Amino acid sequence: MEDVDLGSVDGIAEGAATLRKAADGRRFVCVRRGDALHVLDDRCPHEGYPLSQGEVRDGVLTCCWHNWKFDLASGDCLFGGEPVRRYPAWVEAGRLRVDTRVDPERERARLDTSMRASLLDGSMGSVMRDALRLEALVGSLDPAIEILASDAARRAPWGFEHGLALIAEAAPWVDAAGFAALSAHVAEPLLHAPEREPATARSGSAGDLLAALREERRTDAEAIARHLAQRPAGRASLYADALLPWLSEDLTDYGHGAIYAFEASQLVTRFPALAEDVIGALVVSLSWATRDSALPGWTATHRGVREAEARGGAEADTAYVEEVLASERRAVEGCLARLRAGVDPRALLRLSARAAAERLRRFDASWERRLDAPVTILDVSHALTFADAALALMPPPHLAARFAVQSAGFVGKLRAADGDPPVAREGADLHAALAARDPSAALGAIEARDFYSVLRPFALADAFVRPIFAAHAVKTTEACQRLEAADPDARDLYRAAAVTLCVPRRPERFFGRVAEVAGRFVETGKPPPGLY
Numbered sequence: 001m002e003d004v005d006l007g008s009v010d011g012i013a014e015g016a017a018t019l020r021k022a023a024d025g026r027r028f029v030c031v032r033r034g035d036a037l038h039v040l041d042d043r044c045p046h047e048g049y050p051l052s053q054g055e056v057r058d059g060v061l062t063c064c065w066h067n068w069k070f071d072l073a074s075g076d077c078l079f080g081g082e083p084v085r086r087y088p089a090w091v092e093a094g095r096l097r098v099d100t101r102v103d104p105e106r107e108r109a110r111l112d113t114s115m116r117a118s119l120l121d122g123s124m125g126s127v128m129r130d131a132l133r134l135e136a137l138v139g140s141l142d143p144a145i146e147i148l149a150s151d152a153a154r155r156a157p158w159g160f161e162h163g164l165a166l167i168a169e170a171a172p173w174v175d176a177a178g179f180a181a182l183s184a185h186v187a188e189p190l191l192h193a194p195e196r197e198p199a200t201a202r203s204g205s206a207g208d209l210l211a212a213l214r215e216e217r218r219t220d221a222e223a224i225a226r227h228l229a230q231r232p233a234g235r236a237s238l239y240a241d242a243l244l245p246w247l248s249e250d251l252t253d254y255g256h257g258a259i260y261a262f263e264a265s266q267l268v269t270r271f272p273a274l275a276e277d278v279i280g281a282l283v284v285s286l287s288w289a290t291r292d293s294a295l296p297g298w299t300a301t302h303r304g305v306r307e308a309e310a311r312g313g314a315e316a317d318t319a320y321v322e323e324v325l326a327s328e329r330r331a332v333e334g335c336l337a338r339l340r341a342g343v344d345p346r347a348l349l350r351l352s353a354r355a356a357a358e359r360l361r362r363f364d365a366s367w368e369r370r371l372d373a374p375v376t377i378l379d380v381s382h383a384l385t386f387a388d389a390a391l392a393l394m395p396p397p398h399l400a401a402r403f404a405v406q407s408a409g410f411v412g413k414l415r416a417a418d419g420d421p422p423v424a425r426e427g428a429d430l431h432a433a434l435a436a437r438d439p440s441a442a443l444g445a446i447e448a449r450d451f452y453s454v455l456r457p458f459a460l461a462d463a464f465v466r467p468i469f470a471a472h473a474v475k476t477t478e479a480c481q482r483l484e485a486a487d488p489d490a491r492d493l494y495r496a497a498a499v500t501l502c503v504p505r506r507p508e509r510f511f512g513r514v515a516e517v518a519g520r521f522v523e524t525g526k527p528p529p530g531l532y
Contacts, residue, residue, distance in 0.1 A: 006030065006096040012037070017061060019052035020096070028087070030096065031056055031072055038072040039089040039098045045082040045129065081126035082114045107137055112147055119151050119183070122191045127183050132176065141179055145171050146271045152186050153277040154195045159284030160260045162471035163189060168263040169478045170460055171270055173453075181461035185470045198280055201226035206241035209283070213246050218287040222280050229279035235268065238279065243286070244395045248402040251293040251301060251410055254379070255386030257286055258403070259475070262389035293406060301409030304332035308405045310397035312342030316351050324355040324408050331412030335405050345400035346391065352407035353387035353483050354490045357497040359411055360384055360476075364419025368507055371516035372529055375417070378469065381476045381501055383411045388479035391486070421500065434458045439503045446495040452481045459502045466508040473502045 006020040006028060018030045019042060027042035029052040040061070042052050049065040056062075060078060061070045068080030075086035087098040111130045118126035131144035145167060152163045163186035170182050204224030212221035228234035239261070247257050264282040268275045293301040316338055323334035335348055360380050367375050390403040424443035431454060433441035448454065459473035480494040487494075517528050 002099065002101045004098050004100050006039070006098060008094055009037070009091050009096050010094070012096070015056050017052045017054050017056055019050065022100075026100070027052070028098065029054075029061070030089075031061065033059065033072065036073075037089045037091065037096065039087045039096070040070065040072070040075055041085045044068060045077075045084050046080060046126075051084065077114075081118055081123050082130060083110060102137070104137060108134065108143060111137075115144065115147050116151050119148070119187045119190070120155075120192060122187055124180070124184050124187065127187070128176075128180050131179055131183070135176070141174065141176070142171075142271075144179065145174070145182075146274065148183055148186055149267055149271060150274055150277060152190065153274065153281040154198075155190050155193045156281060157193060157196055158288055159196075159280075159286075160264055160278070160282040161189070161285065162468055163187075164267065164278070164281065165260060165263040166460075166467075166471040166474055168266040168270075169474050170456075171267075173456065174460070175457075178457055178460055181470070185460075185467040188467050196281075196284070198277075199223040199226065201230065201276065203227055206237045209238065209242040210246055213242070213283075213287060216287060218284065221287045222283050225283035226276045226280045229268075229275045235275060235279065239265070239393070240396075243282075244393060244399050246286070248305070248395065248399040248406075250291040250305065251298070251386075251406045252286070252291055253289040254292055255382040255389075255410065257289050258389040258393065259382070259385050260285060262392045263475075265393070293409065298328070298409065298413070300329045300332040301406060301413070304336055304405040304409060305402045307336055308339055308345075308401035310339065310345050310401040313344040314342045314347075316343045316347040318351065320348065320351045321355045321358065324352055324411050325358060325415065326412060327415055328409045328412040331408035332405055335408040339401050339404070345397060345404040348404040349387055349391050349400065349407055350483075350487055352404065352411055353384060353391065354487060354493060355411045356384035356387050356407070357480065357483070357490065357493045359414055359417065360497040361421050361493065361500050362418040363421075363500055364417055365504065365506065366419065367417055368510075371513050372520070376510075377501055377506065378472045380414050380417050381472050383407070383414055384483075384497060385472075385475050385479045386410060388483055392482065421496070430454050434462070434503060437503060437505045439499055442499045442503045443496055446492055446499065451495055452477065452498075455498060455502060459498075463502045464508060469508050476501050 004022045012018045012030050012032045014032050020028050020030050029040050029042045031038045042050050044051050044063040046066055046068050049063055051061055051063055054061050054063050059072050061072055069078040070084050071078055075083045077083045087100055089098045111134050115127055115130040131141060134143045135141050149164060149167045166185060174182055199219045199222035202223045204227060209221055209224045225238060228238040243261050247261060260282055264278050267278050292298060320334055324331040338348060363377050363380050387407045390407055395403060422440045425440040426444045428441035428444040430445035430448045433445050456477050459477045460470060463473050464470045477498045480498040484491050484494040
């Protein structure tokens, strides 16, 4: 116990705030209410103004600067944001004494409650202060990131979404400034959203989960997934025997199905205590997923997935990249021909990823200015992050063959987005190029040894305002780094793809397009022409 003497109890008035200082200079506000003595930190947790200059009424201490109100009996904040620390106090020989020892678990619980309340109402300054208090307590931002992920998993109304994927990618490297951006991007889409009512975990096998997903029995799917997520062996079976087979059947939610499955696995690896909530949220999102390649317009991909077989482990020829870029039909035909010839499906996936990077590098920004085509660069980035996720999930060969067809058809489908990429301007400094939002200069600096360590915080905190754009920028940057590590011959291509998404100034909202598309539909009843 760290027992601190705060002097004689004489002079501590009834129902009024009194300042007392410890010998080491720490400041406390003391209030007498009948036989009770309440001792709290003197510094308001909002901006540090002295609570000892506040007002006391009916057991509530009010900070006179911004009207934050604190319950004397608990330290809870009744109006404002974070709670204030309250200390056990007693009188000994007429002297006021307090125990200032910090119980780490109790303090973490207190900060957990405070941060969740602040995330709910979007009080991001409070979130950041609590994150720094947690970092000071345990020496890492991980507890704050874990709270952020837990809160998102419980409150995202449709399950696993961009915010959780962003946390998964940024958690290993984010610093305090990055956490400020990360938490804001995650919290904004969930502002005031209540916790989603989770299904109660119940026993079931991965086969039962697969059947529930196929039959859109959403509650059953989540309940079984939560049960399987409770143990490492169950999680392994969940992926191997349910999620991967189901995701391999069709391209799902414009690639999000596989992308989110991969990101969820990263989160659970880093924060095992979140396994049930994260996997539960993932399966909720998958249970609502659209099976894109089963829709009209994806005939080649849908048929190709059902014809895909893995017959061997031969390497793929690089001419495959151009076939994938040509069209959906040619991409699928080229993929199936190579699978029949015994080419390793993972080799085909790697080359599809290379083709996706080239497609992203070629993106024609005029698509974003067209009123009749509701397409942005985010759609094109999905093809790359999908290929990355399919590789990272490490499906067995027969499922990898299906993913290879999906990836090829996806990249080929986006051919209309191509344009002339900017020309690199050699000799540029990467930091300066990012600050100027100059893609030509950034392309001239892609050989920088610290390329990704410079680009990733820019993508998180400086490149975009809208959370969905920031999430795509970070996911794509991280995917490019992973793909480059596995395919170093395409280093410059992956870096150019990341530059194409992250660096240019581009519109993030499309109000004119929304009005145009809605107006045309109301007038004609016809769908927009789209990208394909």
